[in-house]
Amino acid sequence: MDRLRIALVALGLAICMGATAATASAAVPGWELVTSTSETNSHYNKWTDADCPSGKQALGGGGSISGGAGQIGMITLGSSVLSFEDQDGFSGNWSQTAWIICANPLPGLETVFAKSGVSSAFSKAATASCPPGKRVISAGVLHDGAVEHAGEYVLDDLRMNSTLTSVTAISHEDQDGTLSNWAVSAQAVCAFPPAGLEFVKSVSAKDSASAKNAVAGCPAGKRVLGAGGEIHGAVGQVRFTSLFPLSFFGDGAFVSAAEDQDGTAAAWEIRAYAVCATA
Ligand SMILES: [Ca+2]
Numbered sequence: 001m002d003r004l005r006i007a008l009v010a011l012g013l014a015i016c017m018g019a020t021a022a023t024a025s026a027a028v029p030g031w032e033l034v035t036s037t038s039e040t041n042s043h044y045n046k047w048t049d050a051d052c053p054s055g056k057q058a059l060g061g062g063g064s065i066s067g068g069a070g071q072i073g074m075i076t077l078g079s080s081v082l083s084f085e086d087q088d089g090f091s092g093n094w095s096q097t098a099w100i101i102c103a104n105p106l107p108g109l110e111t112v113f114a115k116s117g118v119s120s121a122f123s124k125a126a127t128a129s130c131p132p133g134k135r136v137i138s139a140g141v142l143h144d145g146a147v148e149h150a151g152e153y154v155l156d157d158l159r160m161n162s163t164l165t166s167v168t169a170i171s172h173e174d175q176d177g178t179l180s181n182w183a184v185s186a187q188a189v190c191a192f193p194p195a196g197l198e199f200v201k202s203v204s205a206k207d208s209a210s211a212k213n214a215v216a217g218c219p220a221g222k223r224v225l226g227a228g229g230e231i232h233g234a235v236g237q238v239r240f241t242s243l244f245p246l247s248f249f250g251d252g253a254f255v256s257a258a259e260d261q262d263g264t265a266a267a268w269e270i271r272a273y274a275v276c277a278t279a
Pocket residue numbers: 071086087088089090261
């Protein structure tokens with residue numbers, strides 16, 4: 001093959017690749033990650049949301065806490081974040097950040113809620129399932145209960161199943177329990193499955209280190225749509241400090257957690273879950 005032909009073949013390949021890139025369409029048009037950070041102070045609770053640009057809808061998201069590790073509990077996650085200090089409070093300053101995925105309205109987008117029973121049982125669970133033909137895009141959770149006891153409800157799991165048909169939320173009372181009546185609700189944000197929809201999981205080491213994290217990374221060329229997390233092995237004595245969709249050196253879900261004020265001798269691990277789709 002002479003030089004000209006090699007050049008033409010190379011040019012043809014470049015044109016072909018260019019055409020492919022130009023005609024490939026993102027599975028979730030208008031995708032963007034919006035963040036909002038609260039004030040930093042020692043108020044006993046904080047609520048933060050992040051507004052999507054006009055014309056876009058929140059698909060969900062997550063939150064992170066800065067300061068007060070293990071003594072601040074996120075009890076609402078999704079399109080907003082609500083956190084409370086633990087039973088005896090936290091004297092230092094802390095802040096939180098809401099991480100929200102916004103996009104053009106997705107076909108079939110709807111949120112399905114499921115609520116546990118309301119009681120003072122130590123542990124509660126709720127599972128919200130998408131209607132047939134739809135899949136989980138992201139997950140959310142909220143709690144019902146008394147404001148003065150909100151710091152005693154400890155989120156343990158906010159996870160989507162591997163087939164992306166449901167979201168399960170599990171919470172426990174803190175280590176000395178509470179007599180208040182409370183409930184946990186799971187939110188499944190559902191839509192007709194975008195191209196390349198995929199569930200990714202990552203698990204931390206299992207030990208008694210007081211804080212740990214896990215990152216579930218989307219494959220190259222995919223965007224994160226939703227994040228989930230699970231604390232395993234430390235019932236009510238470890239709190240999430242981060243659970244949010246990440247887009248930094250690649251997309252994925254970042255999950256971190258810390259032991260409560262007096263720690264736990266239990267060996268525990270955390271699991272990060274990401275929902276990804278073609279970028
Ligand atoms: Ca405390």
